[in-house]
Amino acid sequence: MEHITLNPATSARGDIKLPGSKSISNRVLLLAALSAKGETTRVRDVLDSDDIRVMLAALNTLGVSVTQVAEHDYDVIGTGGDFPNKDADLFMGNAGTAIRPLTAVLALQNGTYHLHGVPRMHERPIGDLIDALRQIGAQVEYKGNDGFPPFVLSPAVLPDGDLSLSIKGNVSSQFLTAVLMAAPLLKRTLTIHVVDELISKPYIEITLNLMARFGVNVTRNGWSSFTIEAGAAYTSPKEIYVEGDASSASYFLALGALGGGPLRVTGVGLSSIQGDVRFANALQMMGANVMMGENWIEVRGIHHEDDPDETQLKGIELDCNHIPDAAMTLAAAALFAKGSTKLTNIASWRVKETDRLSAMATELRKVGATVEEGADYIVVTPPTKDAWQHAAIDTYDDHRMAMCFSLVALSKVGVTINDPKCVGKTFPTYFEVLQSLLK
Ligand SMILES: O=C(O)C1=C[C@@H](OP(=O)(O)O)[C@@H](O)[C@H](O)C1
Numbered sequence: 001m002e003h004i005t006l007n008p009a010t011s012a013r014g015d016i017k018l019p020g021s022k023s024i025s026n027r028v029l030l031l032a033a034l035s036a037k038g039e040t041t042r043v044r045d046v047l048d049s050d051d052i053r054v055m056l057a058a059l060n061t062l063g064v065s066v067t068q069v070a071e072h073d074y075d076v077i078g079t080g081g082d083f084p085n086k087d088a089d090l091f092m093g094n095a096g097t098a099i100r101p102l103t104a105v106l107a108l109q110n111g112t113y114h115l116h117g118v119p120r121m122h123e124r125p126i127g128d129l130i131d132a133l134r135q136i137g138a139q140v141e142y143k144g145n146d147g148f149p150p151f152v153l154s155p156a157v158l159p160d161g162d163l164s165l166s167i168k169g170n171v172s173s174q175f176l177t178a179v180l181m182a183a184p185l186l187k188r189t190l191t192i193h194v195v196d197e198l199i200s201k202p203y204i205e206i207t208l209n210l211m212a213r214f215g216v217n218v219t220r221n222g223w224s225s226f227t228i229e230a231g232a233a234y235t236s237p238k239e240i241y242v243e244g245d246a247s248s249a250s251y252f253l254a255l256g257a258l259g260g261g262p263l264r265v266t267g268v269g270l271s272s273i274q275g276d277v278r279f280a281n282a283l284q285m286m287g288a289n290v291m292m293g294e295n296w297i298e299v300r301g302i303h304h305e306d307d308p309d310e311t312q313l314k315g316i317e318l319d320c321n322h323i324p325d326a327a328m329t330l331a332a333a334a335l336f337a338k339g340s341t342k343l344t345n346i347a348s349w350r351v352k353e354t355d356r357l358s359a360m361a362t363e364l365r366k367v368g369a370t371v372e373e374g375a376d377y378i379v380v381t382p383p384t385k386d387a388w389q390h391a392a393i394d395t396y397d398d399h400r401m402a403m404c405f406s407l408v409a410l411s412k413v414g415v416t417i418n419d420p421k422c423v424g425k426t427f428p429t430y431f432e433v434l435q436s437l438l439k
């Protein structure tokens, strides 16, 4: 198996420009494609990674004009919400931000579409979204297991008059995002009722913010209902910049905290629309020194009084429902803290790229930590000074497992990461950027 060994490093410092946000790139590419017919949107600073390639390839197959005009910039021509190709087979890889919104949009295209992905995608739930879409007439036939891809969408049969549906929010917020983004295609007033507790709420704020940038304002009643009026239609903002990826920022911010810093990331900051910028607050709770500008975040560690080479973070207890992706980075940073760290309300970890609660517990133990794995929480107690082990970390085809465990390079034993190329899902150049910061 391919692997990368990171030798023990004593510090991490430097300045990096973040790659574009996965969540924003995929939303904006789709919204640009749904904008008024013939309008061109120049989308700048798009992330170059597997998940975005899945969206770009799907739009291309669907007959949308998407032209790369510079390394990270694309011109997308609006279709008025009506894709030219009405019959397509679409490979969705393992990209939640591609398959979920596209399912809702394609269910309303008056066409026939076969959606499928990698084997893990076929284990990731989508039933709550399909159930919601069926309430407004979507025609969906599962081709494997009910509630999971693969499936075939056929032309919807819409009921008359104003529409409403109920959607469950407790497995993934991407289902609500998908229905919100597709709603203007109905050209009827749609009211969405959210049942059960909605998780990962900040991602809904990203969705609403970007829909507004494309001219669609959603009326909301807190987190319980959302209404999109009949006259809503996407219009192109002509040009839009994708922020840096706040989840990718978390690895570097943690490195700065553990490796002394100063470590500055540019691309996200006070004006970010991504919830994962709040990872910086969690690091602050652990004792790191954090500064933020509009478009940058800088972190320094707190040095141990007796040993200036050691940073001294402290364990925390935190409800991480609002930062499900960056929370994984806290679990890895917890290896270096004084005392235990308990991360709660993270049941969704089990249905992502892998069962992340189980994978995280297994790999943290290999390094020497004591770990308690609950149904929806994890408690990490760091190894004692002599209990650190150099481990070969399995990554379960999960980019975040690989990136999180790279923090262990700052221990006295270093770390080996198996199958490091899995970072291609969101950050293909991660290990090169990392090496430039470690000393
Ligand atoms: O909407 C989005 O862009 C995302 C929502 C989150 O998923 P859940 O809502 O399933 O927690 C997050 O984990 C994922 O990486 C991206």
Ligand SMILES: C=C(OP(=O)(O)O)C(=O)O
Residues within 6 Å of the ligand: 094, 095, 096, 097, 325, 352, 353, 400, 426
């Ligand atoms: C959960 C993730 O991805 P997806 O968009 O496929 O849900 C992730 O990137 O951590």
